[in-house]
Amino acid sequence: MNMSTADVVEIVVKSLVIILALLTGFAYMTWFERRVIARLQSRVGPNRVGPSGLLQPLADGVKLMFKEDIVPAEADKVLYLLAPLVTVVSAIMAFAIVPVGPSVTLFGRTVALHLADMNIALLYFLGLGSLGVYGVVLAGWASNNKYALLGGLRASAQMISYELAMGLAVLSVVMLAGSLSLVDIVNAQAGGRWFILLQPVAFLIFLVTMIAETKRAPFDLPEAEQELVAGFHTEYSGMKFALFFMGEYIAMIAISGVAVSLFLGGWRGPFAEQVPILGVLYFFVKLVAFLFFFVWLRATLPRLRYDRLMHLGWKVLLPLSLANVVVTAIAVVARDTGFFGLG
Amino acid sequence: MNVQLLVFAVLAVTSVATALAMIFARNAVHGVLFMVGNFAAVALLYVLLGSPFLAAVQILVYAGAIMVLFLFVVMLMGPEPAPLWEHIPGQRPFALLFGLLLAAGLIVAVNVEKLTGVPGMMTQEVLERLGQPTALAQTLFERYVLPFEVTSLLLLIGMIGAVVLAKREKHELPAEQASREGGTE
Amino acid sequence: MIVPVSYYLVLGAILFSIGVTGVLLRRNAIMVFMSIELMLNAVNLSFVAMSRALDSLDGQVFVFFVMTVAAAEVAVGLALIVAIFRSLGSADVDDAHVLRG
Numbered sequence: 106m107n108m109s110t111a112d113v114v115e116i117v118v119k120s121l122v123i124i125l126a127l128l129t130g131f132a133y134m135t136w137f138e139r140r141v142i143a144r145l146q147s148r149v150g151p152n153r154v155g156p157s158g159l160l161q162p163l164a165d166g167v168k169l170m171f172k173e174d175i176v177p178a179e180a181d182k183v184l185y186l187l188a189p190l191v192t193v194v195s196a197i198m199a200f201a202i203v204p205v206g207p208s209v210t211l212f213g214r215t216v217a218l219h220l221a222d223m224n225i226a227l228l229y230f231l232g233l234g235s236l237g238v239y240g241v242v243l244a245g246w247a248s249n250n251k252y253a254l255l256g257g258l259r260a261s262a263q264m265i266s267y268e269l270a271m272g273l274a275v276l277s278v279v280m281l282a283g284s285l286s287l288v289d290i291v292n293a294q295a296g297g298r299w300f301i302l303l304q305p306v307a308f309l310i311f312l313v314t315m316i317a318e319t320k321r322a323p324f325d326l327p328e329a330e331q332e333l334v335a336g337f338h339t340e341y342s343g344m345k346f347a348l349f350f351m352g353e354y355i356a357m358i359a360i361s362g363v364a365v366s367l368f369l370g371g372w373r374g375p376f377a378e379q380v381p382i383l384g385v386l387y388f389f390v391k392l393v394a395f396l397f398f399f400v401w402l403r404a405t406l407p408r409l410r411y412d413r414l415m416h417l418g419w420k421v422l423l424p425l426s427l428a429n430v431v432v433t434a435i436a437v438v439a440r441d442t443g444f445f446g447l448g
Numbered sequence: 449m450n451v452q453l454l455v456f457a458v459l460a461v462t463s464v465a466t467a468l469a470m471i472f473a474r475n476a477v478h479g480v481l482f483m484v485g486n487f488a489a490v491a492l493l494y495v496l497l498g499s500p501f502l503a504a505v506q507i508l509v510y511a512g513a514i515m516v517l518f519l520f521v522v523m524l525m526g527p528e529p530a531p532l533w534e535h536i537p538g539q540r541p542f543a544l545l546f547g548l549l550l551a552a553g554l555i556v557a558v559n560v561e562k563l564t565g566v567p568g569m570m571t572q573e574v575l576e577r578l579g580q581p582t583a584l585a586q587t588l589f590e591r592y593v594l595p596f597e598v599t600s601l602l603l604l605i606g607m608i609g610a611v612v613l614a615k616r617e618k619h620e621l622p623a624e625q626a627s628r629e630g631g632t633e
Numbered sequence: 634m635i636v637p638v639s640y641y642l643v644l645g646a647i648l649f650s651i652g653v654t655g656v657l658l659r660r661n662a663i664m665v666f667m668s669i670e671l672m673l674n675a676v677n678l679s680f681v682a683m684s685r686a687l688d689s690l691d692g693q694v695f696v697f698f699v700m701t702v703a704a705a706e707v708a709v710g711l712a713l714i715v716a717i718f719r720s721l722g723s724a725d726v727d728d729a730h731v732l733r734g
Contacts, residue, residue, distance in 0.1 A: 184477070225581060228504035235512025239484070242516065246477060246523055254523060265516065285581060452635045460644050467648055467671055471655035476663055483667050486648075490678055497641070497685050499693055506677075509700050514670070514707045521711045522663055525718055540658065547654030554646030559639055587690040588697065599701050606705030613712035 111214065119220045123200055131354045132162035138400045145404040172343035177249050180340070184247035189338075189345045192240030192352030195233045199359040202226040204288045206372045206384035218372075218385065219288060227285045230363055231272055234318060238264050240352065241327075241337050248340035257337035259411060260327030264318055266418040271314035273426035277307040277433040278367050287363065291371030301368040306429045308368045310422055312398075315364060317418065319357050322403035326411050361395035362388075456496060463489035476522045480515055487511040501581040641682035648675035662714045662724045666707070673703050 136151065136158060143150030151158030176185060206218040223229055238261045245257015278300050279285055282293040294300055301308045317324040327336050338349050365371060369391045372384035409417070438444070466486040473479035487510045494503040588596060652675060655668025677696045684692025718724050 181475075181477070184481075223500065225500050225504045228501070228508060232504055232507040232512055235508055235516070238512070238516055239519075242519055242523070243481075258520060258523065261516065261520075265513070450635055456636045456640065460640075463644070464647055464651070467651040470671070471651060471658060471664070471668060473664075476661060479664055479667060483670070486671065487674065490674055493641070493644075493678060494681055496636070497681050499681055499685070502681060502693055502696055505697065505700060509704055510670075510674070514704055517707060517711055518663065518667060521715060524715070525663070525724055543654055543657035546657060547650050550653055551647055551650035554650060555643050558642040558646055584690060584693055584697070587694050591691075592694050592698075595698060599698055603701060603705045606709050610708040610712040613709070613716050 115214075115216060116220070120201075123220060124197060127197055127200060127355050127358060128351075130358050131351050132166070134354045134358065134396065135165065135350075136161050137396065138403070141397065141400045142404045145401070166347070169343055169347040174343045174345070175340075177340050180249045181247045184243050186345070188240050188244035188247055189341070189348035189352065190240075191243065192237060193348050193355065195237040195240070196352045196356040196359055199230055199233045199356070200362060202229060202287050203359070203362040203366055204291050204371055205362075205388050207378050207381050209381040217288075218381070222286055222288045225285050226287045227275055227279060227363075231268065231275070234264070234268055234271075237352075237356065240349075244341070244349070245337040248337075250340055252334055253337055253339050256327060256339070260320060260337050263320070263324065263327065263411075263414060263418070266415060267314040267317035267422070270310055270418060270422035270426045271318065273423070273430050274307040274310040274314065275367065277304050277426075277429050280430070280433050280437050287366045287371070291366050291373060294370040294373055297370075297373075299368065299370040299373075304368070304429075304433065306425065307433075310426050310429070311364060311367065313417075313422060315360050316399065316402065317414070319353060319360060319399075321353075321357065321399055323406040323409045324414055325403075326408060326414065329408055357396065357399055358392070361392050361399070364395055365391040452496065456493070459489050459493050459496065462486075463493070475527075477519065480518050480522055483518070484511050484515050487515065501584055638682050638686040642679055645675045645679035645682070648672075648678065660725050660727055662717070662726050665726060666710055666714070670703065670707070673699060 139161070140150040140158065151161040154160045154164045176182060201220040202223065204217070204219040204222075208215045208217045210216070241264065242257045242261040245254045245260075248254070278290060281300060281303060282290040284290060284293075290300075316322075320327050329336070338346060341349060365388060372388040374383065374387035377384035377387055463486050466482045466489060470479045470482040470486065473482060487506060491503040491506040491511070494500070494506060649672050652668045652670075652672035655671065656665050659665050659668065677699055680692040680696045680699070684690065684696075714724065717729055721729060
């Protein structure tokens, strides 16, 4: 484990860039969502604060910071604070493995545009998804509110159920690429052979589970419960509430980043290797496309009832993803051994 | 002071501290969270031992699934009403004494044994060979394919058993019961 | 190895003893169960340490199996605890002393 100071500086700088980019991304994601939903509903959206409402996130942030921080009387104070932190931290950490562009040469060294290239990168990502469940369930528990507790348990049961189908969908892609590392998977999609073409079923499954994991519409019954009775973050106000939403939006961005790397070829595109900034641009465009899809779904589709949601996760997506894994495995073996004349 | 030794020391202290906090925790939810901390520390120890795949699986399976299950059950069962110890007189001191004796005995046993094999051959090449998921997968699917299949069967049995055990009998309405008994099956 | 194997084995021994103390000490069934998981975890650590010291993957494969079996065991065990809690009204292991119901 010998790392020069240059390596350490590189890691620190990359981490700071990721954190700042994600926080800014979160802020402008809120603006983006409100404008797009407004347009889809034939209205304008925030346009007063700054040109086209671009300073709206700043105004919202200032408001939330000045709100009174209420902690329920009998709540477990440590867990009450810990829950939103777990949500946010696991969401930000998930972005460490996403390759944003090809290697660039900065200050005389080749800098790869991802924070960490682990040989278990996708397992790391799925593991962080599992740890994110704790944020939800602890929020429900620490609020000392039985409705919040049940809301938290339901939300976490939803997240756990869809993790299975997500893992299996990801497994099919891993089989094609032969590696769990996102960098290798992006490189395996060179030459326009994006995995969305080779694995359409896995893509659809990942798309659905992506939305269920981030608890977005139409799988947002846990969130909608705030409007009706109670959900896991009913008792939260001010900055802690803001942290929950930060966690949700950053999770959306991170999971879209992973989806882009898995299925849409990551940063790959015409001339991306020669001009690295073009690779970053392609990645950004694809990411925004996914984020637009998230917002579009929220504006369009009605909410799924909880039992239908669980039925979808366990009885439809899980068998489908299992079948996909089996078919992909057969195809990969056939390709590798030349059976059936493939390969 | 070598970096690896320092990291090991920190992780070892963390894992022991969280384990102790778990067994002495008054609140079961706190106990579960200390356990998660212990699993995280051990996962990092696995990384230090050159096995990142097992570290990831530890987080995914133990910390991410098993402990969440514990948390669900703890939350659904509600707070503990009874005092923690003292049903059998002298149970508390006996338990602590026995634990200490066991620790002492195991530590002596570990250090008295002469290790078979050659320590100190952990080169980078060896680490890469052993830590890769592909290497583990090869051993798993070539040498241990039968235990693998049997384990999957075991998991299936476990799942079915859990569902059967947790299933509540539905209370029939009298009308349903009458129609069931009166009509043909 | 820069950190000798015996350090890991001693750590595993300590964690195992803590687990045993927990099983003997606690009355809540959930806490007893968690102490058992702690013991399994300690053994896993010893396996991985020895696998590295002996330059063999068999230890890691065994840990893999232990984790899977532990998951199955926790599922069934917790279902049992929930079932007992429902019929008995208490999760105290000392209360489940009659072979009935």
